[in-house]
Amino acid sequence: MREFAKVMNDIERQIEDGAIRGGQKLPSIREMSDRYSCSKSTVIRAYSELEKRHLVYSIPQSGYYAVQKKIQSEPNPELSVIDFSSAAPDPELFPYLDFQHCLNKAIDMYRSHLFTYGTPQGLPSLLNVLTKHLTSHQVFTHPEHIMITSGTQQALAILSTMPFPNGKRTVLLEQPSYHLMIQLLLCHGIPVQGITRTESGIDLNELEQLFRTGDIKMFYTIPRFHNPLGTSYTEKTKKAIGELAKRYDVYVVEDDYLADLETDTKSDPIFAYESSHVVYLKSYSKILFPGLRVGVSVLPPALLETFSKHKRLSDIDSSMLSQAALEIYIQSGMFERRKQKITDSYHSRLLRLNRALDAFNDTEDIHPARVPSGLHTHIALPEQLHIPTLLTRLNKKRIILKEIEPSYLPSFEKRQPMLKLSITRVNEEQIDEGISAIFTEIKKMRHSNVKYLT
Incomplete structure (x- = not known):
């Protein structure tokens, strides 16, 4: 047996026996080298192999730690539910221990600043980090053009209600669109209009x-991994939207909430083609966890002062502790490693979903969208199929999907009958079973009296 394998097996055995507890720091590389009378490179190789097996994890400038074991519990009947409805991140992928370390370090580093009022713009050191971090998404800006908000939702609320220099009032939405944006506009009585978006894009x-x-x-759009369609605009379409916005003095609010899940290195945001009339929004909730409540807004100079005033009046500032922890998380390299793990997990599930849709769809008038990355896709259904009845029947079989209706403005008439399928809360091994059941129920409805319910 090779030297590194002996070290690795010994540590693995201690973890299994409980001699090394979850979250416990492992001996340093120098200590292990002395203990096993081997080279430091041998210990590094052993730790690296254990990290690949998700038995230990590393924290830069700190060391290696044992991964917390999952607590074995009584079988839960809820686990048998196949949930295609939720867009919330998978809690199993949350970086609890890593982020706990970052929170503790943030308190040590910034204790004199975290528990007093900060600035509406955000933690200055985080703004500098984000300026560099955003370049990986082809968003090139300066720290003074970035505003930190309490999630993307706060940015949308501010942008929707504040006056714009073009003097216009109506918000244009893709239809369908993000349901909470629709509720926000209706709640505040903001003039709103819709434009159809399909799998093939938008009518330019x-x-x-x-x-x-x-x-x-302003035109609110989700160019990448659209919610609820799951599809993305082509480069040609994104360029055209930017050009039209500048020509007609309309501001584009680009919600790039799933940018970190992109697998196509050539896919750029609208902001990369036209920044003077584009507000770029980025969220960290899908790659970390929703409770972080840190959103990033990159604003054109013409909107900065008004946005800052409305932000200051709405909450004075966003959580400084969350901002400081996020800064450390990005700077330490943990973010990139976590992003890769989450991207791989979701990508694997989405590929499995696409294969299942191909395998079980033997109809000619039901069309699944081809979505290579992201969190969700959709199935275009025939007009005759009564979707509420289908969802009720699937719910009885513990297969959960949601109505698409909230993603449309009440006044918008050109609605596409469809099912949205999200993969964040469904286990990969459940996907085939769930998709098979969906098409089975559709076939049963077509051969029964509920076929044409309206």
Whole structure:
């Protein structure tokens, strides 16, 4: 047996026996080298192999730690539910221990600043880190153009209600769109208009006409991994949207909430093509956890002062502790490692979902969208199929999906019948079973009296 394997097996045995507890720091490389009378490179190789097996994890400038074992519990009947409805991140992928370390370190480093009022713009050191971090998404900006918000939702609320320099008032939405954005606009009585978006994209001629003749203050769009469609705009479409926005003095609010899950290195945001009329929004909730409540807004100079004023009046500042911990998380390299793990997990599930859709769909009028990355996709359904009945029947079989209706404005008539399928809360081994059941129920409805319910 090779030397590194002996060291590795010994540590693995101690973890299994409980001699090394979850979260416990392992001996330093120098200590292990002395203990096993081997070279430091042998210990490093052993620790690296254990990290690949997810038995230990490393923290830069700190050392190696044992991974916390999952607590074995009584079988839970809820685990048999196949949930395609939730867009929330998988709690099994949350970086609890890593982020706990970052929180503790943040308190040590910034204790004199974290528990007093900060600035509406955000923690200055985080702004500098984000300026560099955003370049990986082809977003090139300066720290003074970045505002930290309490999640992307706060940024949307501010942008929707504040005045814009173009003097216009109406918000244009893709239809369907993010349901909470729709609720936000309706709640505040903000003029809103819809434009159809399908798997193939958007009608750029219609968009130009609306920009030219309408009272459009801003166009809210999710170009990448659209919610709820799951699809993305082509490079040509993104360039055209940026050009039209500048030509007709309309601001584009680009919600790039799943940017970190992109696997195509050539896919750039609209901001990369036109920054003077684009507000770029980024979230860290899907790659870390929603409770972090840190959103990033990159704003054109013309909007900075007004946005800052409204931000200051809404909450004075966003959580400084969360900001400081995120800064350390990114700076330490933990973010990139975690991003890769989460991206790989979700990508594997989505590929499994695509294969299942191909395998079990033997119809001619039901069309699954081809989505290579992200968190979700959709199935276009025939008009005759009564979706509420289908969802009720699937729910009885413990297969959970949600109505797509909240993703449409109440006044918008050109609605596409569809099912949204999210993979964040469904185990990979459940996907085939769930998709098979969906198509089985559709077939049963077509051969029964509920086929044409309306």
